[in-house]
Amino acid sequence: MLELRNIVKTFRQGRESLRAVDDVSLTIGAGRILGLVGESGCGKSTLSRIIMQLLPPDAGRVRLGEVELTALPRRDVRRHCLDFQMVFQDPYASLNPRFTVFSTLAEALRRRHPQLKGSELHDRVAAWLETVGLPPRHMRRYPHEFSGGQRQRIAIARALAPEPRVVIADEPVSALDVSIQSQILNLLGRLQAELGLTMLFISHDLAVVRHVSDTIAVMHRGRIVEQGGAEQVFTDPRDPYTRQLLDAVPVLPRVPIR
Ligand SMILES: Nc1ncnc2c1ncn2[C@@H]1O[C@H](COP(=O)(O)OP(=O)(O)O)[C@@H](O)[C@H]1O
Ligand SMILES: [Mg+2]
Known part of the structure; x- marks a missing residue:
């Protein structure tokens, strides 16, 4: 349903330039949830703004279904805006x-x-x-x-x-009390299954991502360092950075939420 190919985004910060998204390729199948996890500042929200067509990438392609959005003129892209919707971290704001x-x-x-x-x-x-x-x-x-x-x-x-067609949830439970977090995760999981939603679920918290995702991508300094099935990434991580993230996660039994 959604395919990102070799996305690059560089920001100027004073005299420096920062490669916030560095050659990212991801695919989310229809009706699947991809969990994108990585610490604060690694480029997750920048990537979501590129997918939402709010920010043009310096390079790379975004494809929604059969449509290559990055190849469309600006006014035609706008017709697809409804196809992407977001849930943000802070429902107050x-x-x-x-x-x-x-x-x-x-x-x-x-x-x-x-x-x-x-x-x-x-x-x-x-x-x-x-x-x-x-x-x-x-x-x-x-x-x-x-x-x-x-x-x-x-x-x-x-x-x-x-x-x-695609829902991006960017840290949707990070501002909520822990006791409320699982209720909202349950709701998202239930709706995803009932409506067959295609979802990009973003969090800095690997434990949260694990509960909702079919596949997980681990982002570190703008790059995807590991990608795989949710259980595989959690139980048998290949990349040292993923292991580091896992060490910061309290060991809890996996509770099915759907
Ligand atoms: N508009 C911008 N101009 C300059 N730097 C930016 C801009 N947006 C984000 N950044 C920088 O890009 C990096 C990635 O930010 P962000 O995508 O928000 O990370 P995350 O969502 O993973 O916390 C950060 O270092 C941030 O300061
Ligand atoms: Mg963010």
């Missing part, structure tokens, strides 16, 4: 505080189906709230009336409502 949940989700739904209105729109918003485990009767509330975990549920509904 990513939801507009002046919009009710209804407005936020109605806007997301109408991006794909502009004709939706009235009771049909209302019912679709209610259905999304139920899907993410929130009471539909709360749809007229504002973000500040919800907890952090509830806000992340709203952000997930907003990302999925436009029926994206």
